[in-house]
Amino acid sequence: MCPHCKKPGKIVKFGSYQRASDKKVCQRYRCKNCQRTFSETHYSIDYRLRKRYINQAVFRSLCSGVSQRRCAILFGVHRDAIARRLLRFGLCAEHNLKVYRQSRPSVTQLLFDELETFEHTKCKPLTVAIAVEDKSRKILALKVGKIPAKGPLASFSRKKYGFRPCERRACLESIFQDLKCCLASQGLVKTDQSKAYPPFIRRFLKFWNHQASPGKRGCVVGQGELKEGHWDPLFSLNHSFAMIRDGLKRLSRRTWCTTKSPKHLEFALNMYAWFHNLLLESKNRKDLRLDWLSSPSPESL
Ligand SMILES: [Zn+2]
Structure with missing residues (x-):
């Protein structure tokens, strides 16, 4: 389903690109309904997260008695990065x-x-x-x-x-x-x-x-x-x-x-x-x- 118009219209392939953070090649799509494009990662849990390699460790730490701020210190990221992951997880x-x-x-x-x-x-x-x-x-x-x-x-x-x-x-x-x-x-x-x-x-x-x-x-x-x-x-x-x-x-x-x-x-x-x-x-x-x-x-x- 298209994430922009939320209507189940026809969706076609629209090239691909290489993600900078982990070099993954992602497929882009275009919605025939609203003519806007989106990629296959749009509905994934790490959409627009650049440091996706810390996700596993952050999840385990947050469930193992580590506070959000201490997590941020341990993984060298801003505390908002941890808070954002808490919501998605x-x-x-x-x-x-x-x-x-x-x-x-x-x-x-x-x-x-x-x-x-x-x-x-x-x-x-x-x-x-x-x-x-x-x-x-x-x-x-x-x-x-x-x-x-x-x-x-x-x-x-x-x-x-x-x-x-x-x-x-x-x-x-x-x-x-x-x-x-x-x-x-x-x-x-x-x-x-x-x-x-x-x-x-x-x-x-x-x-x-x-x-x-x-x-x-x-x-x-x-x-x-x-x-x-x-x-x-x-x-x-x-x-x-x-x-x-x-x-x-x-x-x-x-x-x-x-x-x-x-x-x-x-x-x-x-x-x-x-x-x-x-x-x-x-x-x-x-x-x-x-x-x-x-x-x-x-x-x-
Ligand atoms: Zn659309």
Whole structure:
């Protein structure tokens, strides 16, 4: 499809050129509809990125607890170059996670919980709803939403930043909609004892059994997510949460790297989720399949 007029008209070849940065020969096309030209790289993830050779390393670093600014220092690029890549990788990872959900439609054991973080200051908290498959620990879906501050910070937050909407229900609803395509008709869903979940489970998981486990205190190691005691029914979930907090710099405990935009947090989380699933799938971790970083990306780019 032509990227200029977005109409499915006739497209013909229109010469080729050699890309300066990596000497690749790229085909150009012309749209018969609007007479404008574009190249085969238009829809690729590295379109107009000159230092495309750092993409793989940047992706791995951002999912391994390295901050964006430190990434920029390590790879000798401007911090905007890293921020730009975060957006593109995030979009692609979101698409890949969706494809992954559609490719395995018989999940029978689901774990579900929310992780809390904040944007800019603790007065502006965010919730991240995450669904994980039991045993395999694979992340199936996630969604970020704003929530108002609680406890002693609540009144101060309202005074300083005004009214803050609660997007928790919308977040839960969207995640259950996303999960629809990969769940079996019957199964077991495990959550904590939050009162917000049963209405959604009754609505979206009609024939599923629901097991609600009481919360436990976090152990000293484990990012506040791994729990004390020898048996945790929500282990697969808490372990994944601990890995997410360890893998994304902005979610670590007591860090000075903070999220500035909920949307960007969602991009980073999608990247991590996809990376996490790949790690769990791959037998040989030396050559992880990150080949999509140089292949055509979804049309949303
Ligand atoms: Zn056109």
